Amino acid sequence: MEAMTRRIGITNQKGGVSKTTNTINVAGALAADGVDVLAVDMDPQGYLTHRLGFEDEYTSDPPSLYDALQSPADHDVDDLVVAHEEFDLLPANIDMFHLEQDLIASGMRPRLRLKTVLENATAWDVVLIDAPPSLGPLNDNVVLATEELLVPVEADESSQLALNHLLRQLDTLEDNYDTHVDVLGLIVSNVAYPLDNEQQAAIDWFNERFEGRVAVWTVRSRAAIKRAVKDQGSVFAEDAEEVDMTDVYAQIAAEVADE
Numbered sequence: 001m002e003a004m005t006r007r008i009g010i011t012n013q014k015g016g017v018s019k020t021t022n023t024i025n026v027a028g029a030l031a032a033d034g035v036d037v038l039a040v041d042m043d044p045q046g047y048l049t050h051r052l053g054f055e056d057e058y059t060s061d062p063p064s065l066y067d068a069l070q071s072p073a074d075h076d077v078d079d080l081v082v083a084h085e086e087f088d089l090l091p092a093n094i095d096m097f098h099l100e101q102d103l104i105a106s107g108m109r110p111r112l113r114l115k116t117v118l119e120n121a122t123a124w125d126v127v128l129i130d131a132p133p134s135l136g137p138l139n140d141n142v143v144l145a146t147e148e149l150l151v152p153v154e155a156d157e158s159s160q161l162a163l164n165h166l167l168r169q170l171d172t173l174e175d176n177y178d179t180h181v182d183v184l185g186l187i188v189s190n191v192a193y194p195l196d197n198e199q200q201a202a203i204d205w206f207n208e209r210f211e212g213r214v215a216v217w218t219v220r221s222r223a224a225i226k227r228a229v230k231d232q233g234s235v236f237a238e239d240a241e242e243v244d245m246t247d248v249y250a251q252i253a254a255e256v257a258d259e
C-alpha cells in the first residue's frame, strides 16, 4: 500500500516568529533526505512564494490557490504547483487578500476548504503549510487540513501569551469539528545567545507547558539562514553555505517524516 501523505501546519498567529523561514528549512531538510515535499503558502502576503522566487506566480492570472479554495471541486492541486529546486510549492496569489471575506460570505464550510483541496494532493510524502500571522478562518483552514502542527515561537514573554491564545483556539476547533489536533513541537526560533534571563525563562516555560510531551527545538539566529532564504532556498540547498543549524532542522525533519 502506498504511504499516506502527511500534512503539517506551521502556524502561530504572532507575526515575525519565523514561520516562513522554518517552512523553507524543514522542507529543505526533508527534501535533502529524499522525502517528496509540497510547501503550501497560505499567507495572502505570499512571503513564502516571494522568498522562493515565484513572485510572478503571486500576481499571475487565475486559477490559483485562491480559486481552488473558492471551489475545490473545480481545481486540481497538481495544476497549480510549481517546482522549486529543492521541493514543490503551491504558491499564494494576490487574490487571497479577499479570500477570508469570500470564504465566509459563501457560507459553505469555509474552514474546511483547504482540507478538501489537499485531499487529492497525494503525490507527496509530506505537505507543509505556512500559515498567515492571524487567528481566523485562514489559520483555521490550516489547522483543520493538517491536524498536526509545528509552532514557531520566540524566546520571550509575548510568545508565551501567543501560544496560550493559539492553544485556546485549537481547543475550540477540536470541540466544534469533533477532531484532535496534535502539536508536534515548538521551534524556538531566531534565538540570540548567550540567553538572558527572559529568554531562559521563556524556554523553560515552553518545556513545562506540555509537561515534556512536546518537543522543543531551538534554532539560533544565524546570518547564514537569512542568506540562504535570500538566495531563494534552504540551508540544505546545493549552493548554501555551511551553518551549524542544519542538525536541528534534520531532527525536526526526522520527527516529521516518522509516523
Ligand SMILES: Nc1ncnc2c1ncn2[C@@H]1O[C@H](COP(=O)(O)OP(=O)(O)OP(=O)(O)O)[C@@H](O)[C@H]1O
Residues within 6 Å of the ligand: 014, 015, 016, 017, 018, 019, 020, 021, 022, 043, 047, 131, 132, 133, 189, 190, 191, 219, 220, 221, 222, 223, 225, 226, 229
Ligand atoms: N534563525 C534565524 N536567523 C536569522 N534570522 C532569522 C531566523 N529566523 C527568522 N529570521 C528572520 O526573522 C524575520 C521573520 O521571519 P519569518 O518571515 O520567517 O517570520 P514569519 O513568522 O513567517 O513572519 P510573518 O508573521 O510575517 O509571516 C525574517 O527577517 C527572517 O529572515
Ligand SMILES: [Mg+2]
Residues within 6 Å of the ligand: 019, 020, 021, 043, 047, 048, 130, 131
Ligand atoms: Mg511568514
